[in-house]
Amino acid sequence: MSPDPSARPVTVALAGQPNVGKSTVFNRLTGLNQHVGNWPGKTVEQKTGELVHNGTAIRLVDLPGTYGLTANSEEERIARDYVLRERPDVVVAIVNAAALERNLYLVAELLALPSPVVIGLNMMDVAASHGVRVEPEVLEAALKLPVVPLVAARNQGIDGLIDAALRVAADPAAFAPTRPEMRPAHRPILAAIAAHLEAVLPPPYPTSWAALKLLEGDTEIAALVRERAPEAWKEVHALLLQHEDAYLDIAGGRYEWIARMVRAAVARPRAGAVTVTDRIDRVATHPLWGLGLLLAVLAGVFWLTYTAAAPLVALLGRLIGGSLAGAARDTLSSGPPWFARFVADGLIGGAGMVLSFLPILVFFFALMGILEDVGYLARMAFVMDRFMHRIGLHGKSSLPLFLGFGCNIPAVLGTRIIEDRRARLLTLLLAPLVPCTARLAVVTFLAPAFFGELATWVMVGLVSLNMVVLVVVGVTLNRLAFRGAKTAFIMEMPLYHAPNFRTIGLFVWNNLTSFLKKASTVIVLVSALVWALAQWPGPGMQHSALAAVGRALAPVGAWLGLGDWRFIVALLTSFVAKENTIATLGVLFNAGEGGASLARQVAAALPPSAALAFLVIQVLFVPCVATVAVTKQEAGWRWALAGVLLLLTVSLGLGVVAFQLASRL
Amino acid sequence: MLKPLSDLGSGEHGIVRELQGGRxxxxxxxxxxLTPGAAVAVMHNYGRGPITVAVMHTRVAIGLGQAARVMVETREGEA
Structure with a gap:
């Protein structure tokens, strides 16, 4: 059935604590019909999707996973502001049946907001396997709102959930749930604060809700009242100071409500059995075995990524660089000769070659997605916590850094999981020191060209160098620039579970499409520009504008053994995108000389010591322009520039050291 | 007897009574x-690095510094 085109789509917001299978539900409902973007003006990822259910068009908005709705983190602010401002027709809260009490805390918070709520009681199978019996009808009767049992991983109950959501959305006036209340001791004070807020609080904030949040120490609402109504704030502030302990009664009131709601609905076995998760964690979170396991997992990820991807990369390279470029030359041979060369050498030789790195990205993100989905990443943060403390960070910082091996952009964006600003900035500065797949792909291509049999060792050495530099820079920055309080490490350790390949597939897909977007825009433009600058004004590349720039920088290059201007230009263009190193070398070497394979030509152009220096600079060079842009967006110009200068100094410095040492060997 | 959660060894348990360290x-x-009244059991405490606790049928890792601010009531003679 197709939807009635005149009807406004029903907006459904999907809420839930982390690790409840919320993204599985979202992916089940939207499939590839989803858009990944950012929340307006924020850097938190926003997923929206459309679906049609029994003829009704639905717009599904995935709220960030949060434990509560106090303004403790960007995610919590976004989730509650969305519900308050956009007033979705219904909020669907996904809860984990195996940990119902804790999960209902977010529901208690959601019920204080204006939109009606429907509960998706997910992971019924996990609960059953733990001997936990949950009766949805009993819970529904207690809460007085729809509760739909689900096993999202096996696509059970999701249709029923949407049916229930649409029923509630169609008749919001009938929504009258059992709401949590504050403990009696502080109720008068809540009313007093609400009275002060009456008529001074701007929409969309309900006064009783804002009063509750103020008592919970919500800094955002406090700032809002202070700014909008300084007079009222004085009175309110005095009341808040007198009742600093009220927050315990609020949280306590919510948990008492939860206990009442679940009392008849949940039956648990007397003694907590030792679960599979506990057994695995005896190893995975052990100070020694956990570290061993972590190193083995990381080594496995890289080994799998590069051994599995290497033949595919080579195949794609041959197809694109050989067959496709040849076909383009043949097809375009009737047109102007410069155009055929532009397409074959400029576009296909440049941007096209970059596409051959796709398999590396696919394998890396697939493996990352599996580790995340089975629940191992949280253990990694746990094990890394001890070491991250040495550089003034905690375990959570290791997650964005690890993501940086895929691409630095998600790493920079991923730093938002770090609550403390100081720790976040330090992680932001360190993230580009993690070699991304683009840089590793360049090295994967060049190391065998330069060093033949020794290539693997050179690559291992370069990645180790990155890690050593990261630690040294981290320790130094922490001592010099970031002296300050230690940050809090608090993190849920989810139950291990079998990976859901749909979720992982979509994770890979979303990362891949953003890479393809980059490849089809920035990298194509740079390839075209490099090709044009390498031809103009001519005659021949030796007299091009690009050669002039490269030669102007020759004195710097001499320190590094890079007498050949083409390598300097390759480095410069890598600022736009790391893959451009290969794209540029492809254009610069093939355009003039043609014929022989790029690898052989490149190897012949540099002595080994200079080749080593080139690779060292390549893996440590300034972050790509997209990374700089997101850093600026996250932390401002000052930090983005600091990051660029930091890496410029480090990469050139170590490049010189590498060349001088290697040429003396 | 009240003591900080960070002082509980692996396998020990108690009830959260106070939270120090602000709203x-x-x-x-x-x-x-982790709220006053919640039953909490320490899964692993190796004396360094974060500890893992079981609370409300979930597992939470918490840094020793933060765990020191969670005051727990343990029963005498009960490990």
Whole structure:
């Protein structure tokens, strides 16, 4: 059935604590019909999707996973502001049946907001396997709102959930749930604060809700009242100071409500059995075995990524660089000769070659997605916590850094999981020191060209160098620039579970499409520009504008053994995108000389010591322009520039050291 | 007897009674189930690095520094 085109789509917001299978539900409902973007003006990822259910068009908005709705983190602010401002027709809260009490805390918070709520009681199978019996009808009767049992991983109950959501959305006036209340001791004070807020609080904030949040120490609402109504704030502030302990009664009131709601609905076995998760964690979170396991997992990820991807990369390279470029030359041979060369050498030789790195990205993100989905990443943060403390960070910082091996952009964006600003900035500065797949792909291509049999060792050495530099820079920055309080490490350790390949597939897909977007825009433009600058004004590349720039920088290059201007230009263009190193070398070497394979030509152009220096600079060079842009967006110009200068100094410095040492060997 | 959660060894348990360290930390901990009245059991405490606790049928890792601010009542003679 197709939807009635005149009807406004029903907006459904999907809420839930982390690790409840919320993204599985979202992916089940939207499939590839989803858009990944950012929340307006924020850097938190926003997923929206459309679906049609029994003829009704639905717009599904995935709220960030949060434990509560106090303004403790960007995610919590976004989730509650969305519900308050956009007033979705219904909020669907996904809860984990195996940990119902804790999960209902977010529901208690959601019920204080204006939109009606429907509960998706997910992971019924996990609960059953733990001997936990949950009766949805009993819970529904207690809460007085729809509760739909689900096993999202096996696509059970999701249709029923949407049916229930649409029923509630169609008749919001009938929504009258059992709401949590504050403990009696502080109720008068809540009313007093609400009275002060009456008529001074701007929409969309309900006064009783804002009063509750103020008592919970919500800094955002406090700032809002202070700014909008300084007079009222004085009175309110005095009341808040007198009742600093009220927050315990609020949280306590919510948990008492939860206990009442679940009392008849949940039956648990007397003694907590030792679960599979506990057994695995005896190893995975052990100070020694956990570290061993972590190193083995990381080594496995890289080994799998590069051994599995290497033949595919080579195949794609041959197809694109050989067959496709040849076909383009043949097809375009009737047109102007410069155009055929532009397409074959400029576009296909440049941007096209970059596409051959796709398999590396696919394998890396697939493996990352599996580790995340089975629940191992949280253990990694746990094990890394001890070491991250040495550089003034905690375990959570290791997650964005690890993501940086895929691409630095998600790493920079991923730093938002770090609550403390100081720790976040330090992680932001360190993230580009993690070699991304683009840089590793360049090295994967060049190391065998330069060093033949020794290539693997050179690559291992370069990645180790990155890690050593990261630690040294981290320790130094922490001592010099970031002296300050230690940050809090608090993190849920989810139950291990079998990976859901749909979720992982979509994770890979979303990362891949953003890479393809980059490849089809920035990298194509740079390839075209490099090709044009390498031809103009001519005659021949030796007299091009690009050669002039490269030669102007020759004195710097001499320190590094890079007498050949083409390598300097390759480095410069890598600022736009790391893959451009290969794209540029492809254009610069093939355009003039043609014929022989790029690898052989490149190897012949540099002595080994200079080749080593080139690779060292390549893996440590300034972050790509997209990374700089997101850093600026996250932390401002000052930090983005600091990051660029930091890496410029480090990469050139170590490049010189590498060349001088290697040429003396 | 009240003592900091960080002092409990692996396998020991108690009831959360007080949270020291302000509203912000308390709000974060409340969302994870660590709130006055909650039963908590230490899964692993190796004396360094974060500890893992079982609370409200979930497992939470918490840094020793934060765990030191969660005051827990343990029963005498009960490990």
């Amino acid at each position: 912000r930390l308390a709000a974060r901990l409340a969302g994870l189930g």
